[in-house]
Amino acid sequence: MEGPSIVILSEELQEFLGKKVLKVRGNTKQPKDDLKGRTLERIDTWGKVLFLTFSHKTLPSIVTKTHFMMFGSYRINEPRENRDPRLELTFKNGIVYFYSCSIKFGAEDYQKSLDPRVDVLSPDWDPDHVLMLMKKKQSTYLCDLFLDQSLFAGSGNIVKNEALFNLRRHPMTKLSEISKKDWSLLVHAIHEYCFNFYEWKKEFQLRRHWQVYRKSICPVCGSKIQRKKMGKNERATFICPHCQNERNSKKELILFEVMPIEDSAEREERLDH
DNA sequence: ATTCATGTTGTGAT
DNA sequence: TATCACAACATGAA
Numbered sequence: 383m384e385g386p387s388i389v390i391l392s393e394e395l396q397e398f399l400g401k402k403v404l405k406v407r408g409n410t411k412q413p414k415d416d417l418k419g420r421t422l423e424r425i426d427t428w429g430k431v432l433f434l435t436f437s438h439k440t441l442p443s444i445v446t447k448t449h450f451m452m453f454g455s456y457r458i459n460e461p462r463e464n465r466d467p468r469l470e471l472t473f474k475n476g477i478v479y480f481y482s483c484s485i486k487f488g489a490e491d492y493q494k495s496l497d498p499r500v501d502v503l504s505p506d507w508d509p510d511h512v513l514m515l516m517k518k519k520q521s522t523y524l525c526d527l528f529l530d531q532s533l534f535a536g537s538g539n540i541v542k543n544e545a546l547f548n549l550r551r552h553p554m555t556k557l558s559e560i561s562k563k564d565w566s567l568l569v570h571a572i573h574e575y576c577f578n579f580y581e582w583k584k585e586f587q588l589r590r591h592w593q594v595y596r597k598s599i600c601p602v603c604g605s606k607i608q609r610k611k612m613g614k615n616e617r618a619t620f621i622c623p624h625c626q627n628e629r630n631s632k633k634e635l636i637l638f639e640v641m642p643i644e645d646s647a648e649r650e651e652r653l654d655h
Numbered sequence: 656a657t658t659c660a661t662g663t664t665g666t667g668a669t
Numbered sequence: 670t671a672t673c674a675c676a677a678c679a680t681g682a683a
Contacts, residue, residue, distance in 0.1 A: 384661050430662080451662045453680045465680085482679045484663075531663090538661050595661090618660070 383450040385503045385536020386580035388427045394458055395434075398422050398473050403436065405472035408480070412487045414469060416444060422473075427503065428496045429535025433489060447489035454483035502536045502576045509569045516557065516565055524560075524568070525553035525613040534572050541579065543595045543620045545571040548638050552626045553612050553619045564635040571637050578640065590642045594620040601643055 383391075402421050406414045417436050423443065424435035432448040448469075450456075457463070457479040462470065467479040499508035500515070515533055528534060528542040537545075546553055549571050551560075560568065582588040594600070597607050600622035612619040 387661080449663070451678080452660060453662090453678090455680085468679095484678080529662090540661050615662090617662090 383430060383454060384538035384541055384576075384579065385427075385429050385501070386576050386583060388430055388432055388450075388536070389503050389580060390584060391432060391456060392425050392427050395422075395425050395478065397475060398471075398478065399425060401473040401475060403471055404474060406470070407467065407472075408469035409466045410468050410485050412446075412485055416487070417446075417471065420444065426493065428493070428498065428501050429503070429531055430538065431496075433493050443490070444487055445490040445493055447486045447492060448480060449484045450480075451482075451484060455481045456483075457481070496535075500531075500533055500535050502534055502573055503580070507573065509566060509573070512569050513565055516569075520556070520558040522557050523553065523613055524551060524555045524557065525617070525619055526615075527557055527568075528572060529613075529615075529617065536576060537572050539617050540592070540595050541572060541575050542617075544591075544593060544640070545575045547594045547620075547622065547626065548575065548640060549635060550625050550630055550633075550638065551635070552628045552631070553621060555628070555631060559631055560635065567635055567637055574637070587642070591640050592643070593640060594622060596620065600625060601641065 399422055403417045403419065406418050408414055420436035420438045422434060423437035424433070426433040426435070430449060434446045434448070436444045436446070459476040460479075462479055463481065465481065467481050468483050469480045469485055471478045498504045498506035499511040501507055512533055516527075519527055519530070519533070522530070524546060525542060528537055528545060529539065542553075549568065557565075578591065579588060582591050593602075594607050597620065599605070600607055603622065603624045605622050605624040607620050608623050609618060609620050611617065
């Protein structure tokens with residue numbers, strides 16, 4: 383799950399804020415029973431990470447860190463799936479299920495160490511600070527840069543591919559090949575796509591707006607989309623060989639708008655990440 | 656049946 | 670010391 387999906391989850395969890403944990407289940411190896419009787423005191427996010435703070439009248443608070451990685455999912459106030467949840471929390475007013483995610487307790491110090499200025503979804507997001515950090519990343523390819531959580535916390539493979547297409551730049555372009563005056567446009571492209579992602583997902587319209595990610599035809603020029611593993615961690619990367627041609631790098635950098643693809647017969651799944 | 660994928664973290668080798 | 674390769678985790682869709 384990418385950052386915008388975590389923000390949506392945090393909003394869906396608001397109904398449990400201030401509520402007491404009545405029952406705990408799940409196959410996590412963390413000391414889950416310690417949560418019983420505590421009150422959900424805070425709900426925070428940083429990039430793709432969810433932090434829940436559980437307070438107690440006399441004992442210290444417990445901060446949990448949840449990361450959904452590739453396959454994680456959640457359900458709220460729905461019948462439990464056949465499989466065991468990693469963690470299941472029963473409140474007076476409902477139940478939360480977290481599936482196949484990574485959960486760690488005692489995350490207070492870790493949470494404090496994170497910088498909200500690089501969290502693309504945070505109100506404290508600070509593009510000037512990000513631009514400053516980018517100076518140390520000159521030799522990085524854009525496909526790696528756009529996934530770097532220390533610069534763009536919350537950006538994931540969808541954001542990477544779509545933002546690069548909206549900029550019409552090839553993923554294997556090095557940051558140093560982009561004129562410094564255009565760097566803020568790179569930052570802006572990621573920020574804007576994250577917020578579009580957030581809105582589209584809430585309306586179950588995210589897939590409809592994919593231009594290249596898991597697509598076969600470029601919506602702009604009709605070329606066949608190429609899929610190739612690229613960058614440091616060989617993540618799947620989708621490009622239009624015409625619109626994102628390396629030779630375009632001499633052209634002015636422009637952030638193009640996204641048009642929904644109308645003929646897409648794909649049905650939007652509510653449970654999509 | 657097999658492959659792939661909205662990701663991170665830890666370990667041991669280089 | 671830094672970087673790298675690889676494993677581990679976990680599940681549903683194509």
